[in-house]
Amino acid sequence: MKRTVYDEDHEAFRAMMRDFIAAEVVPHYEQWEETGTPRDLFRKLGTLGVMGFGIPEEYGGPGEVSYKYQAIIAEETARCAVALGHYIVTTGIVLPYYLNLATDEQRARWLPGIATGETLLAIAMTEPGTGSDLAGIRTTARLSKDGTHYVLNGAKTFITGGRDSDLTIVVARTSTADNDRRAGLSLLVVENASPGFEVGRKLKKIGQHSIDTSELAFTDVVVPAENLLGDEGRGFWHLGANLPRERLAIGVAAVASAAAAIDFAKAYVTDRQVFGRPVADFQNTKFVLAECATEVQAAQVLADRGLELDDAEELTVADAAKIKLFCTEVAARVIDKCLQLHGGYGYVTEYPIARLYADTRVTRIYGGTSEVMKTIVAKEMGL
Structure with missing residues (x-):
C-alpha cells in the first residue's frame, strides 16, 4: 500500500539522515551500548539543524517544522537497529513544553543552546x-x-x-x-x-x-x-496537553522497529539454509511474514494518520492513546515472530533483531502503559 504522508522534501531529508546515521552512528553503536552516547553526537545533530525542530529562527532553530521529519529519523534509526541517545526525549518529547509554555525571557535563555545540541x-x-x-x-x-x-x-x-x-x-x-x-x-x-x-x-x-x-x-x-x-x-494539565505528541512518537518508533524487524527476518530466512533449502521456502515462514507485513501495514496507516492530525493540530488524547496502544502491541507481536524465524541466532545480541526485541519491550510501558491507554480509549467511548 503506497504511503502518501511524505513528499520530495521529506525524502531528501531521509537521504541526508540515512547518510549521517551510516557514517556517524552505525560504526560506533556497539561501543555506545557499553559507554553511552557521546555528547558530541548531539552537537553534530545540532549542526544539521535537527535538534531544535520548532525553535524560531531568531533563537537558532528552523522555525515551525512538521513532526514528520522526526518520524523519518525514527524510521531511519530503526532501519539500522540503533538509537540517537535520548534525542527523541530532548527534541520530540521535552522541547514542546518549552515551545508551548516558555515566556519570551525563558525562550531567549534556553532555546539557543537546545538548538545547537549543547543543552540536552x-x-x-x-x-x-x-x-x-x-x-x-x-x-x-x-x-x-x-x-x-x-x-x-x-x-x-x-x-x-x-x-x-x-x-x-x-x-x-x-x-x-x-x-x-x-x-x-x-x-x-x-x-x-x-x-x-x-x-x-x-x-x-x-x-x-x-x-x-x-x-x-x-x-x-x-x-x-x-x-x-x-x-x-496547572502542571497536570500542561502535561496532559503535551502527552499526545509523546505517545505519537512512541507509536511511530514502534511501527518503524516492527518494519525493520521484517526486513531483518526476510534477509535472514533468504540466506539461511535448513534441510538443504532456504528457510524462506517453507510455507510457515511465508505465512508468518505475511501476517507480520499485514499487521505492520495496518499500524503504519494508523501512525501516518496521527502524523497528519498532529500537523493539523487535531491529534486528541484518545487518538494518541489508540496509536500508542495498537502500534506498540503490534510491534511486540511482529518482532517476537521475526526473532523466532532467526532461531537461536535471534537470541544473540550481535544480530539486530535481538536488539530490536529488547529495545521495543518498554514501549508498552513508558509514556503510559497499554492498560492506561485502554482506559483512555474506554473513557472516550463513554465507558
Whole structure:
C-alpha cells in the first residue's frame, strides 16, 4: 500500500539522515551500548539543524517544522537497529513544553543552546511510588517567603536522560487542593548542576543500553522563581496537553522497529539454509511474514494518520492513546515472530533483531502503559 504522508522534501531529508546515521552512528553503536552516547553526537545533530525542530529562527532553530521529519529519523534509526541517545526525549518529547509554555525571557535563555545540541533535556515525572498516577506525586517545591525561589525536595525514578541532560523539567507539588488531587502540581526547569540535585543509580535495563535511565533526588534544591514553566498549579494539565505528541512518537518508533524487524527476518530466512533449502521456502515462514507485513501495514496507516492530525493540530488524547496502544502491541507481536524465524541466532545480541526485541519491550510501558491507554480509549467511548 503506497504511503502518501511524505513528499520530495521529506525524502531528501531521509537521504541526508540515512547518510549521517551510516557514517556517524552505525560504526560506533556497539561501543555506545557499553559507554553511552557521546555528547558530541548531539552537537553534530545540532549542526544539521535537527535538534531544535520548532525553535524560531531568531533563537537558532528552523522555525515551525512538521513532526514528520522526526518520524523519518525514527524510521531511519530503526532501519539500522540503533538509537540517537535520548534525542527523541530532548527534541520530540521535552522541547514542546518549552515551545508551548516558555515566556519570551525563558525562550531567549534556553532555546539557543537546545538548538545547537549543547543543552540536552529531560523530564522527571515518575516517582518510586507513583507511576501512571501523576496526581499522586509527592515531590514538593515550596515558594520562599520573598517569592524569589522555590525549594525542591523529593525523588524521581526511570528518568530517561537524567544523567546526561543539562535541564530537567521536574513535576512537583507547589500546593495542595482538597477537592482535586490534580491541582497544585507545577513544572520547574531545574539545572542539573544545581546544589542538592543528585543523580542516583543508572538503572540496568533489558534494552536501550545506549540511553541512560536514572534515579534523581532533590535535597533543598533552590530553583529560581523565573524557572517556573507555565502556570503555577496547572502542571497536570500542561502535561496532559503535551502527552499526545509523546505517545505519537512512541507509536511511530514502534511501527518503524516492527518494519525493520521484517526486513531483518526476510534477509535472514533468504540466506539461511535448513534441510538443504532456504528457510524462506517453507510455507510457515511465508505465512508468518505475511501476517507480520499485514499487521505492520495496518499500524503504519494508523501512525501516518496521527502524523497528519498532529500537523493539523487535531491529534486528541484518545487518538494518541489508540496509536500508542495498537502500534506498540503490534510491534511486540511482529518482532517476537521475526526473532523466532532467526532461531537461536535471534537470541544473540550481535544480530539486530535481538536488539530490536529488547529495545521495543518498554514501549508498552513508558509514556503510559497499554492498560492506561485502554482506559483512555474506554473513557472516550463513554465507558
